[in-house]
Amino acid sequence: xATNQPLVxxxxxxxxxxxxxxxxxxxxxxxxAEFDDPASxxxxxxxxxxxxxxxxxxxxxxxxVVAFGxxxxxxxxxxVLMEFGxxxxxxxxxxxxxxxxxxxxxxxxxxxxxxxxxxSHVRIATKYPEITRRHFAARGVQAECIKLSGSMELAxxxxxxxxxxxxxxxxxxxEANGLVEVEQICEVSSRLVVNRAALKTRPxxxxxxxxxxxxxxxxxxxxxx
Amino acid sequence: xxxxxxxxxxxxxxxxxxxxxxxxxxxxVERLLSVFKSSGYEQVKPPLLEFEDSLLGGAGAAMTLQTFxxxxxxxxxxxxxxxxxxxxxxxxxxxxxxxxxxxxRLCYAGQVLVVSGSQLxxxxxxxxxxxxxxxSQSPRADAEVIGLAHEALSAIGIEGLSxxxxxxxxxDEVVDGLGIEATAVxxxxxxxxxxxxxxxxxxxxxxxTSLLKATGPADTTLAALGTMDLxxxxxxxxxxxxxxxxxxxxxxxxxxxxxxxxxNRGFEYHAxxxxxxxxxxxxxxxxxxxxxxxxxxxxxxxxxxxxxAHDGAExxxxxxxxxxxxxxxxxxxxxxxxxxxxxxxxxADRRALKAEGWIGVAGLEAVDDDQGExxxxxxxxxxxxxxxxxxxGTKGG
Numbered sequence: 001x002a003t004n005q006p007l008v009x010x011x012x013x014x015x016x017x018x019x020x021x022x023x024x025x026x027x028x029x030x031x032x033a034e035f036d037d038p039a040s041x042x043x044x045x046x047x048x049x050x051x052x053x054x055x056x057x058x059x060x061x062x063x064x065v066v067a068f069g070x071x072x073x074x075x076x077x078x079x080v081l082m083e084f085g086x087x088x089x090x091x092x093x094x095x096x097x098x099x100x101x102x103x104x105x106x107x108x109x110x111x112x113x114x115x116x117x118x119x120s121h122v123r124i125a126t127k128y129p130e131i132t133r134r135h136f137a138a139r140g141v142q143a144e145c146i147k148l149s150g151s152m153e154l155a156x157x158x159x160x161x162x163x164x165x166x167x168x169x170x171x172x173x174x175e176a177n178g179l180v181e182v183e184q185i186c187e188v189s190s191r192l193v194v195n196r197a198a199l200k201t202r203p204x205x206x207x208x209x210x211x212x213x214x215x216x217x218x219x220x221x222x223x224x225x
Numbered sequence: 226x227x228x229x230x231x232x233x234x235x236x237x238x239x240x241x242x243x244x245x246x247x248x249x250x251x252x253x254v255e256r257l258l259s260v261f262k263s264s265g266y267e268q269v270k271p272p273l274l275e276f277e278d279s280l281l282g283g284a285g286a287a288m289t290l291q292t293f294x295x296x297x298x299x300x301x302x303x304x305x306x307x308x309x310x311x312x313x314x315x316x317x318x319x320x321x322x323x324x325x326x327x328x329x330r331l332c333y334a335g336q337v338l339v340v341s342g343s344q345l346x347x348x349x350x351x352x353x354x355x356x357x358x359x360x361s362q363s364p365r366a367d368a369e370v371i372g373l374a375h376e377a378l379s380a381i382g383i384e385g386l387s388x389x390x391x392x393x394x395x396x397d398e399v400v401d402g403l404g405i406e407a408t409a410v411x412x413x414x415x416x417x418x419x420x421x422x423x424x425x426x427x428x429x430x431x432x433x434t435s436l437l438k439a440t441g442p443a444d445t446t447l448a449a450l451g452t453m454d455l456x457x458x459x460x461x462x463x464x465x466x467x468x469x470x471x472x473x474x475x476x477x478x479x480x481x482x483x484x485x486x487x488x489n490r491g492f493e494y495h496a497x498x499x500x501x502x503x504x505x506x507x508x509x510x511x512x513x514x515x516x517x518x519x520x521x522x523x524x525x526x527x528x529x530x531x532x533x534a535h536d537g538a539e540x541x542x543x544x545x546x547x548x549x550x551x552x553x554x555x556x557x558x559x560x561x562x563x564x565x566x567x568x569x570x571x572x573a574d575r576r577a578l579k580a581e582g583w584i585g586v587a588g589l590e591a592v593d594d595d596q597g598e599x600x601x602x603x604x605x606x607x608x609x610x611x612x613x614x615x616x617x618g619t620k621g622g
Contacts, residue, residue, distance in 0.1 A: 005506065067345060069508040081416075087490060088345055088509065090417035191418075197510075200503040201387040203441045203483050 006051050007205055010071035012059035016190060019097040020075055026216035051205065063089060063193065072198035073209060079167060079188045083128045090199060091191040093213055098190040100169040102131065104183040107156050111180050125155035126165040135185050153177040238342045238349030249557035250352065250548065253381050254334045257354045257546065260377040266332035266356045271313035273306060280305035284517060285312045287493035291339040308339045310353050311545055318359040319520025319539060327360025345509055352548030359519050359541040364465055366542055367498045368472035370514060374502055374544045375480050378511060383554050385505025387481045390443070392466060393492035393499055398459040399436065403429045414487040436486045443470050446484035469498050507554040514544025564606040564613050565599030574611055
């Protein structure tokens with residue numbers, strides 16, 4: 001079915017965007033010049049394809065924007081998808097970028113004396129209260145979450161709580177703050193996400209971009225060996 | 226700030242519907258019902274409350290978590306407040322109307338209450354309007370209700386409609402043959418996560434992966450399903466799906482149809498061809514429907530076993546439209562002209578104007594400035610010298 005409205009793709013601002021940029025190029029998306037200008041305050045960009053626009057939102061908001069139909073497509077971390085659990089989002093493709101893991105960490109001096117089998121209640125500082133609650137509930141432990149938006153690693157030393165749940169890539173930040181990873185919750189990577197109603201009402205257009213991104217990911221794998 | 230008196234606050238998910246939206250909702254519901262009735266569907270009106278056992282027995286078990294309960298001080302029994310009307314209508318068809326000739330065509334409209342809304346659909350009281358076609362196994366019955374849903378939504382002015390067809394039992398049939406863990410597979414399929422699916426199901430999951438990838442426009446999907454090595458029951462289901470698609474296209478070639486063979490969410494008690502209605506740039510589902518078994522075998526029947534034939538059960542299909550989403554996709558029509566009738570206007574003039582379709586707003590006090598009073602009361606015209614005159618500075622002026 002033909003439509004004049006362009007598709008909108010939501011991309012995460014910040015660190016991940018650097019990894020997203022080569023994928024866009026490989027998928028044949030050529031944004032206007034300002035997209036690559038770090039000084040630009042613009043958040044909405046045309047591309048050479050009149051049927052596709054790009055918007056930049058905070059990484060944590062991509063899932064919400066796509067679930068509410070504000071954007072038809074998006075690139076979101078699997079951590080954010082798990083946290084919100086929106087039923088209106090499909091995550092058909094693992095882009096293989098933004099890889100890290102979500103883990104429980106605690107102060108190094110606490111680890112030896114700690115026996116997780118005896119826990120009935122834990123207090124945890126995290127940006128991911130839902131995932132944390134679900135993770136601990138599954139083993140019969142009630143998790144009281146302190147929601148923070150960043151610098152979780154500081155929470156134990158400031159006395160907010162003794163444990164944190166956060167993303168870990170190299171482990172350097174944890175180490176610098178005297179914390180040790182004690183348990184891994186899940187692997188995280190960025191996914192191409194699609195709004196459910198958009199996939200049903202514009203299957204050909206969405207399918208085209210899905211194929212292009214699949215090609216871009218497979219191509220990347222080939223190059224990297 | 227706009228400070229309201231304390232009794233203005235409503236519980237989460239509850240709304241006052243104000244002018245012009247309330248009248249518009251009534252108008253749209255009537256329009257939908259008239260489309261249903263013109264195809265032979267007769268209206269029924271089930272009660273708001275039923276005994277918990279009958280409301281949530283059998284296939285109704287699927288609605289357990291979404292149903293408000295209260296204790297009836299009269300009978301001392303637990304009552305359930307309906308969270309969905311489909312199974313109430315099915316109960317009527319298989320009990321009080323069991324002796325009526327089949328196929329039985331019923332339609333309904335009413336309000337339901339759900340325990341929790343979602344972030345996307347926070348309303349807890351929502352309107353439903355729908356039809357049930359009971360007692361026919363024919364693919365023509367499936368095609369009839371799909372066509373009728375499309376016709377009704379088109380009649381009220383919704384554009385860019387698309388019907389997504391599903392076979393909710395298909396994946397179970399495939400998974401059963403593979404001996405893999407079904408819950409995790411379902412979760413991966415719900416998110417259309419091909420990577421996760423491959424990791425879970427391994428080499429045996431190739432069939433599931435090809436089902437997932439087959440999602441898309443009807444012709445493409447049917448062609449893809451035709452080439453797959455499916456179990457016999459699944460093959461028969463796909464064959465039937467193809468028949469339904471052909472019948473729907475035959476009756477209404479303009480309908481845009483997609484097929485998603487792995488969709489299952491929201492079809493807890495359905496078996497056979499089911500469907501979800503979407504429209505371009507409308508958030509969420511406009512409605513959903515499909516095949517299920519109506520009535521019979523309530524005792525000890527669970528939602529999932531309600532899919533299997535049991536005593537007294539009848540084949541049925543139908544659909545429910547969600548009025549919150551439907552109305553959200555439309556803009557109230559305010560083209561009717563409002564006219565201010567000053568205190569001294571004659572009864573004959575008032576009657577004549579109303580007969581012409583004017584909305585007459587009568588003045589209760591004598592005022593110096595009829596024009597100003599008309600504008601204050603939101604009227605586009607004022608009756609002056611026996612004739613409607615436009616009010617300056619309004620739409621009509």
